[in-house]
Amino acid sequence: MISPACRARWPRAFVLSLCLLAPATVRAQPVARRISPAVQALYEQANDEMDAMRYESACPRLEEVIRLAPDALGAKLTLGACYEGWGKLASAWSQYVLVEGAATKVGDLDRRMKAAVKAAALKPKLATLTIDVPASVRPIPGLTITRDGLPVREAQWSVPLPLDVGRHEMVVSGRGYKTRKQPIEIGEDGDRVAVSVLPLESMTNAGPGPERPWQRPAAIVAMGLGGAGLVAGAVLGGMAIARNQESNDGHCNAQERCDPTGLDLRRQAVGLGKGSTVALVAGGLLAAGGVALFVTAPSHAQRDERARPSGAQWRAEIALRPGGVAVQGGW
Incomplete structure (x- = not known):
């Protein structure tokens, strides 16, 4: 002055x-x-x-x-x-x-x-802030720590540094890791505040690709359809066996000679058998694909759950109907 x-x-x-x-x-x-x-x-x-x-x-x-x-x-x-x-x-x-x-x-x-x-x-009278960097965080490549936009270099780690009273923000980042922001509050002059850098989330673990909120619902639908196909295949296979046994019950002899009723029952059995095979193969493929989709779904898809009403769950209804299988699902 x-x-x-x-x-x-x-x-x-x-x-x-x-x-x-x-x-x-x-x-x-x-x-x-x-x-x-x-x-x-x-x-x-x-x-x-x-x-x-x-x-x-x-x-x-x-x-x-x-x-x-x-x-x-x-x-x-x-x-x-x-x-x-x-x-x-x-x-x-x-x-x-x-x-x-x-x-x-x-x-x-x-x-x-x-x-x-x-x-x-x-x-x-000064308040101080000590920033501790755990050994598990230090090896992160390109580790960068800032406090209120100012770099906190390694020489400043674990050292009490004077800081004004009020709200501050520490930002931690590294190559291949998601940036983490940690708020810091200095309550009054003379405070001795210590904070530890929290572990960073690997982008590899989180999934480097874009979010796919549709993947888990699609996986559940695919598994439902696959299950329905397997059930339908089993039912059709049972019906085919029943028709074949019915044809043998007085309509066809041991030489495979059949009367008109027996021939009709045999044709039904063959058709049902083919349908059973198709349903079983398709159901198996859909079920396997659904499992693969569910397992590989990125964790980001869970973010949608916070936007749903509390307690909401995905529900799928599968019904066998004449001429096909009906699947209906929703939250």
Whole structure:
């Protein structure tokens, strides 16, 4: 922030140009020529908003001042005070540490001391977050962890890092795995929060292809049709055997000579036998195909269950009717 001595001797606009960036008096004039009216206006507006305790608007203005004037140690120190007033103690502490290091490099002992004192006072109050990465997760290829969009690299794992109070989000991803988002809540200053990265779901296990919500219902229908075919085949086979036995009951002799009734019964038996064979083969194929569809159905299809009424189940009705088999199903 601008020192009281500077405010007492110079008009406010010139003070900003002279004191905002200059680490030493000998550099005041060259730095002053680099300050634009826009930066001056932003800085003054931010100070006014801080005086009115409107930190939520003042801090972003100061961030913009620093973006436009990256050497502005005074603005960076003021931003730390803004964060502190806003209740973002971790951000304020980080800003003070940054100013302390930068001021040391340019020999600005006054700002270095102010920043060091502020940082030391805040450090015991900071909330921290520790992100643990289990051994089962670490081998994931291309493992990437971010917190609020910022990368959390391996050197930061299992280390308590200062974090502002509020809601945060950790995102974990890896090649061949589904991205997982984990919300994190820091309740109050001084909290010590630790979270563990949860296992990721392999895309291979989940099925790399598109979702096929129709596959499980289709599998059930196919198995139902196959079962019906097998039942029909068995029934037709039994009828064929019965007709053949009936033809032998006084209508056909041992030499396969039959009267007209016996011949008709034999023709019926042959037709029923052929129908039984067709039904058995078709039913077997449908049943096997239905089982294969059911086993290979992607797990994503289960998502449809959440959209159905509670307790709803797939039901299939199979009925043998004259001239064919009827299958009806639904949820």
